[in-house]
Amino acid sequence: MNCQEFWNTIPELGECDESHLLECPTCAVRMMRHRELEAGFRAVAAGSRQVAAPPRVEARLRTAFRQQTGAEHHSPSRPWIPAVTWVAAFAAMFALAAFLVRTRQPEPVRPPAPRAVEMAAVQQPVDYDGFIPLPNSAGVAADEDDVNLVRVEVPRSAMIALGLDVSADRASELVEADVMLGSNGVARAVRFLE
Amino acid sequence: MTSAPDESDDELLLRSQSGDEEAFLTLYRRRQAGLFRFALHMSGSMPVAEDVTQEVFLALLRGDCGYDPARGTLSGYLFGIARKLVLRHLERRRSSIALETDADDYTQPELAVIDDPLLDLTRREGIDALRRAVQALPRRYREVVVLCDLEEVDYADAAVALGCPIGTVRSRLHRARGLLLEKLHQERNTRQAPGTLKPVRCVS
Numbered sequence: 001m002n003c004q005e006f007w008n009t010i011p012e013l014g015e016c017d018e019s020h021l022l023e024c025p026t027c028a029v030r031m032m033r034h035r036e037l038e039a040g041f042r043a044v045a046a047g048s049r050q051v052a053a054p055p056r057v058e059a060r061l062r063t064a065f066r067q068q069t070g071a072e073h074h075s076p077s078r079p080w081i082p083a084v085t086w087v088a089a090f091a092a093m094f095a096l097a098a099f100l101v102r103t104r105q106p107e108p109v110r111p112p113a114p115r116a117v118e119m120a121a122v123q124q125p126v127d128y129d130g131f132i133p134l135p136n137s138a139g140v141a142a143d144e145d146d147v148n149l150v151r152v153e154v155p156r157s158a159m160i161a162l163g164l165d166v167s168a169d170r171a172s173e174l175v176e177a178d179v180m181l182g183s184n185g186v187a188r189a190v191r192f193l194e
Numbered sequence: 195m196t197s198a199p200d201e202s203d204d205e206l207l208l209r210s211q212s213g214d215e216e217a218f219l220t221l222y223r224r225r226q227a228g229l230f231r232f233a234l235h236m237s238g239s240m241p242v243a244e245d246v247t248q249e250v251f252l253a254l255l256r257g258d259c260g261y262d263p264a265r266g267t268l269s270g271y272l273f274g275i276a277r278k279l280v281l282r283h284l285e286r287r288r289s290s291i292a293l294e295t296d297a298d299d300y301t302q303p304e305l306a307v308i309d310d311p312l313l314d315l316t317r318r319e320g321i322d323a324l325r326r327a328v329q330a331l332p333r334r335y336r337e338v339v340v341l342c343d344l345e346e347v348d349y350a351d352a353a354v355a356l357g358c359p360i361g362t363v364r365s366r367l368h369r370a371r372g373l374l375l376e377k378l379h380q381e382r383n384t385r386q387a388p389g390t391l392k393p394v395r396c397v398s
Contacts, residue, residue: 041343052227053247069213
């Protein structure tokens with residue numbers, strides 16, 4: 001083994017071939033310096049053996065650990081905070097649900113505007129001639145007593161939806177109509193006066 | 195709950211992750227000194243070492259700390275975190291006070307003259323010279339010397355901490371020791387120079 005091969009094995013970090021050191025004084029000196037360096041390392045390590053992080057680091061970490069795990073002693077009011085939060089969240093959810101349910105219920109038909117609406121007839125018996133049943137309604141219920149008639153003005157274009165002929169140039173004109181409201185306030189039929 | 199002295203780091207970590215404060219503190223007391231000294235040797239700064247030690251264990255507190263026992267020991271993993279934090283500090287410092295750092299590296303030691311620092315590195319002066327030489331090593335060699343030679347971390351853990359194969363650890367250590375011997379030799383020659391070059395008067 002020559003010197004290059006000897007040092008390629010990194011002998012200072014483990015087992016070394018003593019036979020080469022016996023026959024090569026240069027490598028023996030170099031190896032001796034490595035041993036002295038190791039002794040120096042041990043001396044430096046021993047000199048700093050007592051060096052450690054100051055106690056305040058442990059105190060900070062203890063605080064951080066307690067905050068992390070929730071084991072810190074809370075003020076008396078703090079344990080209630082999550083419960084109050086949940087109660088508030090549930091209350092908000094119930095309020096929202098109630099609002100949504102109410103908005104889905106059918107609302108009574110409101111007259112469009114006072115100037116365009118007047119009560120046509122409430123007295124009985126009602127004349128049901130000429131009424132056109134509205135889609136999704138029960139049609140003209142002749143035997144139903146509790147009905148209201150509301151007279152409104154609607155655009156002539158509204159007649160198109162009921163299958164009546166309307167010229168395009170008159171579509172924006174207003175036309176009077178009677179709307180029959182059932183007892184539940186839902187429009188059942190409509191009658192155009194013209 | 196008290197911690198048994200022979201309890202492994204992994205067991206302590208598991209217990210601390212389940213909220214056992216005593217286990218966490220036992221783990222801290224077991225590992226903090228080595229991490230603190232590593233950061234101190236690497237940075238040369240007590241405040242930095244303190245910050246790094248604290249940050250290492252704060253990282254451990256987080257649930258997703260990333261420690262995988264299959265990849266190495268917890269000790270190596272902690273040194274790895276410390277190393278990254280130290281490098282971050284060094285990068286920051288390099289950008290802010292680079293000139294000051296350079297000046298520190300080349301400060302001449304105020305030591306009694308010794309014939310050869312290699313002859314007795316265990317003397318006070320020799321220890322100081324060696325410490326300075328370690329501090330002056332390039333970062334990649336300094337960290338491996340501090341880990342393996344000063345903190346006596348085994349090569350496997352050092353490889354985990356440095357994120358490289360064990361063979362690389364050994365080759366860097368070999369190179370680092372060579373650089374240290376060279377630097378100590380140069381330092382000896384520097385000290386001897388003023389004595390050998392005495393001013394003489396020209397009489398001709």
